[in-house]
Amino acid sequence: MSRHASRPAAGLVLVLAAVAMVSLRPGPVSGAEPARADGLLNLMPVPASVTPGEGRFRIDENLAIGGPGAPLGRAFRAAGRFMIRLAGRTGLFLKQDFLAAQRPPGEGGISYAYDRPGQVLPTEDESYLLTVEPSKIVLDAKTDIGVLRGLETLLQLLSADEKGYYFPSVAISDKPRFAWRGLMIDVGRHFQPADVIKRNIDGMAAVKMNVLHLHLTEDQGFRIESKVFPKLHQLGSDGMFFTQTQIREIIDYAADRGIRVMPEFDLPGHSTSWFVAYPGFSSAPGSYTIERKFGIFAPTFDPTNEKIYPFFDAFFKEMAGLFPDPYLHIGGDEVEGHQWDANPAIQAFKKKNGFADNEALQAHFNRRLLQTLIKCRKKMVGWDEIFQPGLPTDIVIQSWRGQKSLIEAAQKGYQAILSNGYYIDLCQPAEFHYLNDPVPADSPLSDFQKTFILGGEATMWTELVTPETIDSRIWPRTAAIAERFWSPASVRNVDDMYRRLGPVSVELEELGLLHLKNVDMILRRLAGGPQIEPLKVLAEAVEPLENYQRHEQTTYTSLSPFTRFVDACAPESLPARRFSKTVERFLAGKEAQDAADLRTALTAWRDNHTLVLALVAGSPALAEVEPLSLGLARVSAIGLEAIGHLAKGEGQPPAWVEEQRRILADAAKPAAHAEIVVVKAVGRLVEACAGTTK
């Protein structure tokens, strides 16, 4: 059946990553660039090999898709979704009834084929060959999962010219660099219902990720139904948990998109919610309630209590039956030890067994858990704290604290995945994550050792997000991480990544993701009406505080509102990035157009303040925005003045520079849990004025 034949030579023909960034005009209201207007491809992740062809495959209402087999399989369903999305983007009334039958079309259609159904396993082949010619499109893969990956590539190739929509002629040979390309979602701290999970699975599939890691239990909530121990979810979740039926639906939904679902049960710490039902399993007496605050808490399972092991046997047997994935994550992070240290029986146990410290005790606990997992035929995964002596090498280490443990693990023959540097909850720029490589060019690992690095996972911890805001913290930056995991290591052109990130972000919206549209929604609620333009203008110059700084501003709990201005701000402002780029270009070349663009943006930001004040007057929830808006106005005024000086070639005396630095430093201070991110670029303009006086 398959036309999966000779592949092109392995040489990488990258027409994407090599191109320079196109000219981007900054503007106060703009978000990103229109797709395809520039004639460049917007593929993300960049395929392993792209060979441009000649001519265009024209799309009209007669377009049909066809492949092998009955209308029941994964590829058939994926092809149906492909056609719906294609019709949605083009507005074409496609004549084919692609839900009823997909017969291999004649000349002019899309043909897909595969050798065998794929298994949703990290070892599975996801490669594909895609050739677009003016007269036909052929997609060929070893597995139907490869077909899915190729369909996403084809959809990203959609282009338009004056004659209509088309796919550009191209030959693509593609396969992933890493087998494990994951997104972890923490449903413990803030529960994320099934519809949130499903739309993010669709987002993952669009950028070829293949592991959804569900962090199911936390101090703040036990989020999975247990029929064996129902008190766990009944008492530990405030009623917010996945039923087993819902989990099965999620697993099926993910498998239909070639994505594994790996569950995590974080043990022995981060486990307060288990003890609401079973206080006797903890290491200290007393009753427990669901934790509302965030941080590292004392409640910890008691490894010396022999009753916990049959409990885990029964519990993991149930969960192993629910989750088909061969891997099961047992957490293992941040055991803070207070309960163990304060318990004389535990101290005696440590002494008796010769455990020098709590790490050794945790290793003992993990060895016991491993016996349980072996009975369940599951491979153990854990955060890098579990990387302790005495565990066999078929466990997988998920490195969150740094590359060090990742490298050590691989050197000792353990498989490992990287999450350090992919903490998307910390509101860092896509560039930071993008350049973070599980196997960097200067890796000390041998080629053989490198094969133990399975890939990585972006981690979406949910202290500060709700179902309303989580998508905006995941997307579009996770698409850049997905490219790091899929594309060749040499694909590292940051400007080109950003060029493609804007269009990809818009495309992700068709999957129901709320990352773009909820910005306006949150601002409308704050403003009490639809007039939110001044807030949008402000938001594009502002970002949430990075890392853990927001927790220094106030004590958040799982019941706090995440509906404030900061929650509407994108983790990374693409307009602010473009502004900074234009500042650099202006300083380098003093082009009049760049000066004009900067003036336009700065004038809009400066004049925005009075408009913001009018909104603040009617909305007490917006009061905290006032200093931020005032700061932006002051910074913008400085920027305008500096450009004026620089345009005339006038230097400025040190006193002037000092004064501007003082104002900028003041404006750089956090307000409303956010910060003005264009301060730095304006500072460069000021310093340039200083420089001219030297």
Add this chain to the structure above:
Amino acid sequence: MSRHASRPAAGLVLVLAAVAMVSLRPGPVSGAEPARADGLLNLMPVPASVTPGEGRFRIDENLAIGGPGAPLGRAFRAAGRFMIRLAGRTGLFLKQDFLAAQRPPGEGGISYAYDRPGQVLPTEDESYLLTVEPSKIVLDAKTDIGVLRGLETLLQLLSADEKGYYFPSVAISDKPRFAWRGLMIDVGRHFQPADVIKRNIDGMAAVKMNVLHLHLTEDQGFRIESKVFPKLHQLGSDGMFFTQTQIREIIDYAADRGIRVMPEFDLPGHSTSWFVAYPGFSSAPGSYTIERKFGIFAPTFDPTNEKIYPFFDAFFKEMAGLFPDPYLHIGGDEVEGHQWDANPAIQAFKKKNGFADNEALQAHFNRRLLQTLIKCRKKMVGWDEIFQPGLPTDIVIQSWRGQKSLIEAAQKGYQAILSNGYYIDLCQPAEFHYLNDPVPADSPLSDFQKTFILGGEATMWTELVTPETIDSRIWPRTAAIAERFWSPASVRNVDDMYRRLGPVSVELEELGLLHLKNVDMILRRLAGGPQIEPLKVLAEAVEPLENYQRHEQTTYTSLSPFTRFVDACAPESLPARRFSKTVERFLAGKEAQDAADLRTALTAWRDNHTLVLALVAGSPALAEVEPLSLGLARVSAIGLEAIGHLAKGEGQPPAWVEEQRRILADAAKPAAHAEIVVVKAVGRLVEACAGTTK
């Protein structure tokens, strides 16, 4: 436990409906007015009695809510959701852990109480008393469902001043006018998944509706899992159906919000999807496939086939066990008769039984179905076609063809609900639906007969909507219908309804409804990027074609794209309505401010065309928008010229007027399945110029 005591006298103290419309400035980008800035209440539906008090109940982080009973009941959960929404709107970090415990607060809190848990039945008491004083808020009801209704009112009372957020002092005594306040969603023609249904249930609860009517089977799809006859959903749905678990979750979700779920199985017509599995039950030989087109189709159950009755016995027994509601809807509409007429055996059966026409045959079918429903202990509901001799008076007639059948039904002692005039899929203005009364002032019914009118249902047929667009066709207009069903008949001030509709629309967004935010999403997909402002400007002067006109433009199927410009246009443009209102005011008073406002809007619309053209150039899917945009530019130019003449008091000769009428008539023609709705108002300006020449 309850403080449900003496109620205020029945006199209606309506401070809401009596107020005049506040000054509204038209503007090209504006949607509606900010809430509460005008000091008026934004309650929708208007309560039966509102007595303003003195002073304000201040809201701060110490606000607590409390009521009777354990943290398990419906009121407890609703109070928790209330607090989350309140925190969301105010940004306040409330200190109470309202998910763990709601103890009756001391001075300064919100106390709720009720006599007994309510039943989700049309006969249930939903009344409540709500008193807000500066020092406390007391919400008292006979049932917990009444508490839910009162909490929605309280949330709508949220106001702000320079000191912060507050609830204004007020005494409200409220109860619904009609017991049956429904929304029908057709999940047959375009399937709407559970998350769509759930967010719309939340929207219904926010405006105090209490019946969700699910139209589950259609020619285009059989949307409910049957374990007894699994081929029905397996072959009849393209895999798009509710599992029984999902339906139970929906029913529970609705009941938790005091909302019934009534299922409809449309019989004997509109039933093609049943025959994919069971062709032998139809009235003509052959095999069947799921219908893709829309309209009235021939396939109809064969009432003379005795095999269908035990089938229905078993099927409805299963469904009766799934749906707890006492009512079950059997459809009954639009039996077109071709299959019956062409079948000699059916003709012989009619003759033998003395059935004069197909209506009589359908009545026979319904009488047989009634026996099945009686066995299932369900009351029959049907569209007005089922109102035929021989059915007992405990069936309920749902009138869709006109008020006539409603009145006749009530006169003959049948209960009836009105849907004629509430077809929200037809994109008519809220005003039209709002003034359509199930029991109008000039009703020929006696007071006793009027008691047979249970209420009404808005009907959301889904030929032309998908999960992406359905919310925008339901909301906010359905809030106006909800007010018609709940509020006293005397509440009919259209301008005041519109004053409140804008803020209510924004409030509905917090429930996850996509009616506002998906406008931009659809436009971004069309434009291939985030620069959509010109399309938004165009959209505010444009509405989808009303009634069934879109079907005259092309042949839509269930696989057609509903992602075009028309699908982003609101069914009713509130900015266009405000423009028309300003034209009226200008013509009446020739105020300079009105002229200036009109000029601003018209200039923006006129100058928008070149910006639209730039977007069209990059997006073939937008090509159809060009004539619409050009038409708006021409109409706006005419409007500007007319205002100029009128401002100077200059009359215009008949030739000028004729020429403008010709251009306006041309611009009024449909384009892109939409129409320019400001043509009429500009026409009034032109006619005024003509008038001045007389």
